[in-house]
Amino acid sequence: MAATIKDIAKLAGVSPGTVSRVLANKVGFFSEHTGEKVRAAAAELGYQKNTAAAELVTQQSNVVAAIVNSTKTNFASPIIEGIQAEAHRHDLNVIILYAGDDDSEQQRRALTTVIERPVRSILLLSVDLAAENLTLLQNSRIPFCFLSISFDEIQVPYITSDDWQVGYQATQTLLKLGHQNIGLAGVDSDFHTGRQRVAGYRQAMQEAGITVQPEWIQLGNYSYTAGQAAMRAYGANSGLTAIIGASDMAAVGVLNTARSLGYRVPTDLSILAIDGTEICELVQPALSSISQNFYEMGVAGVQQLCAPGELPQKITPIKLVERDSLQRNG
Amino acid sequence: MAATIKDIAKLAGVSPGTVSRVLANKVGFFSEHTGEKVRAAAAELGYQKNTAAAELVTQQSNVVAAIVNSTKTNFASPIIEGIQAEAHRHDLNVIILYAGDDDSEQQRRALTTVIERPVRSILLLSVDLAAENLTLLQNSRIPFCFLSISFDEIQVPYITSDDWQVGYQATQTLLKLGHQNIGLAGVDSDFHTGRQRVAGYRQAMQEAGITVQPEWIQLGNYSYTAGQAAMRAYGANSGLTAIIGASDMAAVGVLNTARSLGYRVPTDLSILAIDGTEICELVQPALSSISQNFYEMGVAGVQQLCAPGELPQKITPIKLVERDSLQRNG
DNA sequence: GCACTTTACACAAACGTTTGCAATGCCTTT
DNA sequence: AAAGGCATTGCAAACGTTTGTGTAAAGTGC
Structure with a gap:
């Protein structure tokens, strides 16, 4: 139904090959005059190129x-x-x-x-x-x-x-602020990314001479609900003074659940998000983050x-x- | 480079047409035996169909x-x-x-x-x-x-x-709660959607016998910053007791800016969002919304x-x- | 005016499929 | 044994492009 290069060719009185060259604007391959004719015919027919066909022959x-x-x-x-x-x-x-x-x-x-x-x-x-x-x-x-x-x-x-660096620098940031009992919430350990973040976290803690309690690391899938679950697992008397959210969403989950558990953020509990997307700016308090350059x-x-x-x-x-x-x- | 139907044909010792029929599983058009051969050849060559070529001939x-x-x-x-x-x-x-x-x-x-x-x-x-x-x-x-x-x-x-209903029901909801001075924040009036929402809002207000003050309607592009701008325009002594955010994002902008202006939400100011996406549940207080079924x-x-x-x-x-x-x- | 180059175009093959038609061979039926 | 039917397959055209090759006409230089 749609007009093809052949229809244009017929209307303009030239060959399909010529039409192709005009439309692809291969300069030096056609005269001013035929160029005009072809373009006029194409416009008249409302021609739309079939790129799939072109890609078939050019193989790219x-x-x-x-x-x-x-x-x-x-x-x-x-x-x-x-x-x-x-x-x-x-x-x-x-x-x-x-x-x-x-x-x-x-x-x-x-x-x-x-x-x-x-x-x-x-x-x-x-x-x-x-x-x-x-x-x-x-x-x-x-x-x-x-x-x-x-x-x-x-x-x-x-x-x-560098996910190791992400975990390491997040932890370092909190350590420098004097925190010692630091949680890591919603991280998954099934894939490389999560394992690296955990490893960075552990290394920073070890360098600071702090023994990581097993319950400080709450696994999850980086989601909001993972953050919520992690915070509920920490509970109202966690002894933590800072938590790293494994993602922005996890951090928001931590934030909201911490609030409902009675924590004031950041007074009682500091939260550091990983990712640094828009959502960090939307919640209150706005979440500090280790930001990636997506x-x-x-x-x-x-x-x-x-x-x-x-x-x-x-x-x-x-x-x-x-x-x-x-x-x-x- | 990639294997085509012809390569399979050659390998299986049949014609390309037959290969096509086998691969498309046109039952009754080939024998059990050739079916096997062709499928084996296809698997051996790691054949991937070129759908673009197929679509060219079938025209769909x-x-x-x-x-x-x-x-x-x-x-x-x-x-x-x-x-x-x-x-x-x-x-x-x-x-x-x-x-x-x-x-x-x-x-x-x-x-x-x-x-x-x-x-x-x-x-x-x-x-x-x-x-x-x-x-x-x-x-x-x-x-x-x-x-x-x-x-x-x-x-x-x-x-x-129904955008008119959206505006109307949002306003009705707030009116039923006893609000009279109701703002509409971040809505755009250039397009049909925004105009309808405003019209619904006006109608509900009129039915309640309330004169809409011009500054109650703050135009914008539904964004977070539009919400912020709207709330700043309302100011700390707006006289409004409720605001409809023209979108979730606008509502969050209103929320955060209202807070920084000293409002307590919802004690001093009720906020109703339009859209009802995930973000409503992430902020605190969670935003009530007129939700669309996206x-x-x-x-x-x-x-x-x-x-x-x-x-x-x-x-x-x-x-x-x-x-x-x-x-x-x- | 001849040989040569250039310009401008047409022709046809090719890309990887699908599918109508023809051809082959076998099996029934009479 | 001839005729018809059916199952299986090959052949070739078609889809809408691009592009290499061929070629006629026009232009150039001597």
């Missing part, structure tokens, strides 16, 4: 796909913004797919819809791919890069913050995929952002 | 595109979840594009990347299309539907809440596109969700 595409693990993770937004901005600079288009939360079936669906189509490269935002899906991805021979997640067991390109991760992700040969694993910087949820102890 | 696609107006709007998530769920049920794939905030150039980019490719239909989440982009969309002849936005001037399919909008959106002939404009229900930010006046 200018779309990069971003697969994100959940609609709920709030840090995906700045990463995507970074991707969009940098993609724009390289004249690439971005499509986004949601892969659900650790649902390997949904992951597979998202993955195949992009693999089966001509996409130039794939960015995976914080998605922990099931083993069979990783093989699928690797077999596709499409360049890819993980963002905001790291691995130790497998050798794949990724860009993320935007930069997105930018670096598409750069890495545009300039192969670069080293495949990159670390983006983190920094402490002071807001209102920390207070010196004693 | 199973992907629906969702275009969202910004990475920042927090209600996009539940809509997308609804879309995904319903799309899955119809065996469709979903891709998401970001169109930026009222940036007609970015809109055009997003639009053309989907129009130029075989997509079955397009869902536009809360995006207010520039006139020329609407024409582009309409000329493409791809079925589309707007979500969470409505129009009066133009005749297009959309699914959203998930349902997503579901209805893909249903509408799967069953043409349905009426093109649909209203999803709203409801009051009581949390902790409202209090009886006097």
Whole structure:
């Protein structure tokens, strides 16, 4: 139904090849006169290019796909913004797919819809791919890069913050304020990211000569409810004077539950969030955070995929952002 | 480089046509024996279908595109979840594009990347299309539907809440609690949605016999900063006892700024949010809200596109969700 | 006016599929 | 044994582009 290059050719009285060259603006391949004719015909027919067909013959595409693990993770937004901005600079288009939360079936669906189509490269935002899906991805021979997640067991390109440093610096920040009994809430220990954060935390505590009590580390999945659960586990008489939320959401969970348990924040209890997204500024008191540069991760992700040969694993910087949820102890 | 149907054909010793039929599992068109052979060959070569090529010949696609107006709007998530769920049920794939905030150039980019490719239909989440982009969309002849936005001037399919009712019921809720001086903060009056909310608000006030003071309506773009600005404009001695935030974000802006102005919420000031997303539960006090059923909008959106002939404009229900930010006046 | 280059275009193959049609061979039926 | 039916498969066209090659006409230099 839609007009094709052939319709234009017929209307303008030239060959399809010529139309293609005019529309692609291959200068030097057609006269002023035919250029005019073709463009007029195209406009008259309301021509829309069928890029899929073009990609079929050129065997290349200018779309990069971003697969994100959940609609709920709030840090995906700045990463995507970074991707969009940098993609724009390289004249690439971005499509986004949601892969659900650790649902390997949904992951597979998202993955195949992009693999089966001509996409130039794939960015995976914080998605922990099931083993069979990783093989699928690797077999596709499409360049890819993980963002905001790291691995130790497998050798794949990724860009993320130094999670060990995240844990270490968070803990150091609180130690410097005189805190000794410091909790770590909502962190998961199943994946590399969480393990690294815990390791950084432990190292900082050890250097300060403090023995970490087992109950100080409350595991979870970084969610709001994980933060709530952690705080309930600490209880009203935890003896803690500071808590690190393993994510912003976890920190908010800690904050709200601590309040309902009777803590005043930051007077009785300091809270330090990890991530530093928008949500830190929305709650009161605004949460101080070890902030990741998510935007930069997105930018670096598409750069890495545009300039192969670069080293495949990159670390983006983190920094402490002071807001209102920390207070010196004693 | 990647294996094609021809490679499989060669390896299995059959024709490409047969391979296609086996892989598409067209029963009755091939023998058990060749089925085995072909599948084995496909597996051996790690074959990945080129769906773009297939879509070229069949002239149809199973992907629906969702275009969202910004990475920042927090209600996009539940809509997308609804879309995904319903799309899955119809065996469709979903891709998401970001169109930026009222940036007609970015809109055009997003639009053309989907129009130029075989997509079955397009869902536009809360995006207010520039006139020329609407024409582009309409000329493409791809079925589309707007979500969470409505129009009066133009005749297009959309699914959203009844924004007049939103404004009316929000105001009624506060009136019933005995409030008289009620503000409306952060609403925009440039588009249909905002105008309707204001109209509903005015009607409810008028029915209660209250004259709306001009400064009670503070315009804005539904953002956190719009809420802040509105509350600063009201000031510490506003005379208001209740404020409707035009969105969750605006309501949070109002909340935080009110606090810093010395108001206690809800003791001195009741706040009612519009939207009812997750954020209402994260702040303290948790914000009561007139909640929209965003998930349902997503579901209805893909249903509408799967069953043409349905009426093109649909209203999803709203409801009051009581949390902790409202209090009886006097 | 000849050989040569340049310009401007048409032609056709190719990309990886799907699918209508034709062809083959076997099995029934009469 | 001829005719018809059916199961299985191959062949080739088609989808909408891009692009290398071929070629006629026009321009250039001597």
